[in-house]
Amino acid sequence: MLVLDAVVRSYAWGSRTALARLRGDAGPSAHPEAELWFGAHPADSAHVRGGDAPGDGRRSLLDVIESDPVGQLGADVLARFGPRLPFLLKLLAAEEPLSLQAHPSRDQALEGFDREEGAGIPLDSPIRNYRDRNHKPEVVVALERFDALAGFRDPMRTVELLGAIGVPELDPHLGLLRGQPDEAGLRALFTTWITMPQAMVHRLLPKVLEGCIGYLAGHGNGGEFAAEARSTLQIGEAYPGDVGVLSSMLLNRVTLEPGEALYLPDGNLHAYLHGVGVEIMANSDNVLRGGLTPKHVDVPELLRVLDFHSVPATPTEGVAAGARERVYLSATPEFSLSSIELRGGCVELSGAGPEILLCTQGAVRAECDGVKTDVVETTIHATQALWVPASSGPVTLTAVPRNHVQEPSAGAGGPQAQIFRARVGAA
Structure with a gap:
C-alpha cells in the first residue's frame, strides 16, 4: 500500500476554488484545476511515493505496474485485461460547461484505431479520434450539486421545449422532429444543426437565446422548462456562436445531489455543466466531440458513434x-x-x-x-x-x-x- 499522487489537469473550464476548498486551503489555486487523474494512463500517469522508488521517492504507477504486473494487478486481472490497469479514476471540478462528447463502443474503437493507424495519423495529432483500442463508459458521482446534460431527451418533450421558447425561425427544424419523433428524427435534426453553415448559426442562435430569455421572463424565471432555458443561456454565454448550443437543447438536463451517480454508456452524448464529482471510466482517451469546444469535431465519425435512442438520465444513489x-x-x-x-x-x-x-x-x-x-x-x-x-x-x-x-x-x-x-x- 503506497501513497498515490494525482496528476493535475488544468483546463480553462476548471475551478480555482473547488478542489482547494476540499483540501482545506485558505485561498484559491494559482491555475484552474479541472481534473485530478488517479491511475496509470499512458498520457498522464499518477505517481506512487515510497516503496523502492529511487531518487525523489516517486515512481510512475504505469512503471510500477509494468515492472511487476502479477504483484500489482493479480493473475486474474492480468488474464482478463493484460498488463494494464483497466480503469481510470478522476476527481473533477467544472466551473464552466465542458464540450459535448461521446465515446465509442469497443468494436468501434478497435476499427477506428486500426483505420487511423493505417492512415498514418500520429497519436498526438489534433485530428486523431482514436488514441487506443478501448471503449470508455463512465460513472460520475456528485460530491456537491452537479449539473449535466446526458443522452437524447424524449423527442416529444423536445418538441414541447422548442415550441415553448417561441422562436419562429426554429419551425422548419422543429418539423423534422415533430414529423418523426424517434431516433431517426433526432438524427435528422442533430445532423441538420451540426452541419449548418456558420452564417446560418450566427443568424439562428441569437434568436434562440432571445427566446430563452423571453420564456424565463414570461414565467417569472420559472416554468416547466426553466432549467433547460437557463442552461442554454449559460452555454451560449460560455461558447458564443457555437452550434453545440443548439445541439445541447436535444439532451436531458439532469441535476445530481451529493451522493447521486449517473452512468454514461458508450454512444451517449453528454456534457458536464457545473459541479464537483468523482468519475471512473474504462482506461481510454477516445473522445468524439460534438461542439462547445475549439478542438477538432469529426462530424461523420461522431454520427457513426452516437446512439440516437432517447433514454432518461436517471440519477441513482447506489x-x-x-x-x-x-x-x-x-x-x-x-x-x-x-x-x-x-x-x-x-x-x-x-x-x-x-x-x-x-x-x-x-x-x-x-x-x-x-x-x-x-x-x-x-x-x-x-x-x-x-x-x-x-x-x-x-x-x-x-x-x-x-x-x-x-x-x-x-x-x-x-x-x-x-x-x-x-x-x-x-x-
Whole structure:
C-alpha cells in the first residue's frame, strides 16, 4: 500500500476554488484545476511515493505496474485485461460547461484505431479520434450539486421545449422532429444543426437565446422548462456562436445531489455543466466531440458513434454493501466504484486489489499488514489517495482529525471521512 499522487489537469473550464476548498486551503489555486487523474494512463500517469522508488521517492504507477504486473494487478486481472490497469479514476471540478462528447463502443474503437493507424495519423495529432483500442463508459458521482446534460431527451418533450421558447425561425427544424419523433428524427435534426453553415448559426442562435430569455421572463424565471432555458443561456454565454448550443437543447438536463451517480454508456452524448464529482471510466482517451469546444469535431465519425435512442438520465444513489459502503452499479467489467462513510470505529476492506482509495472528505488512517499510515502525517487527506496492489493484505480504514482545517460537525461521534473505492469490475 503506497501513497498515490494525482496528476493535475488544468483546463480553462476548471475551478480555482473547488478542489482547494476540499483540501482545506485558505485561498484559491494559482491555475484552474479541472481534473485530478488517479491511475496509470499512458498520457498522464499518477505517481506512487515510497516503496523502492529511487531518487525523489516517486515512481510512475504505469512503471510500477509494468515492472511487476502479477504483484500489482493479480493473475486474474492480468488474464482478463493484460498488463494494464483497466480503469481510470478522476476527481473533477467544472466551473464552466465542458464540450459535448461521446465515446465509442469497443468494436468501434478497435476499427477506428486500426483505420487511423493505417492512415498514418500520429497519436498526438489534433485530428486523431482514436488514441487506443478501448471503449470508455463512465460513472460520475456528485460530491456537491452537479449539473449535466446526458443522452437524447424524449423527442416529444423536445418538441414541447422548442415550441415553448417561441422562436419562429426554429419551425422548419422543429418539423423534422415533430414529423418523426424517434431516433431517426433526432438524427435528422442533430445532423441538420451540426452541419449548418456558420452564417446560418450566427443568424439562428441569437434568436434562440432571445427566446430563452423571453420564456424565463414570461414565467417569472420559472416554468416547466426553466432549467433547460437557463442552461442554454449559460452555454451560449460560455461558447458564443457555437452550434453545440443548439445541439445541447436535444439532451436531458439532469441535476445530481451529493451522493447521486449517473452512468454514461458508450454512444451517449453528454456534457458536464457545473459541479464537483468523482468519475471512473474504462482506461481510454477516445473522445468524439460534438461542439462547445475549439478542438477538432469529426462530424461523420461522431454520427457513426452516437446512439440516437432517447433514454432518461436517471440519477441513482447506489446499492448498500454493508453498513457504510454504497456501490454504484454499471454494466462495465473494467471498473467498480463505491463510497465509504467513516465516523467512529473502523472499516476493514478485503485484500482484493488492485484498488485505489480516494479520500474526498476529512482524513483517514489506513493500516495494512500491521503497517500504519496516518493520513494527516502523510498528507493523505481530501483529494489524495492510496494505491493498494493485488499483493497487499486487507486494509483497515479509520477516520482521524484534521487539525489544520475545521472538522465537519464531528460531534460526539468522532471525526468524519469519506473514501471512494475504485476496483476492477466483476468478470
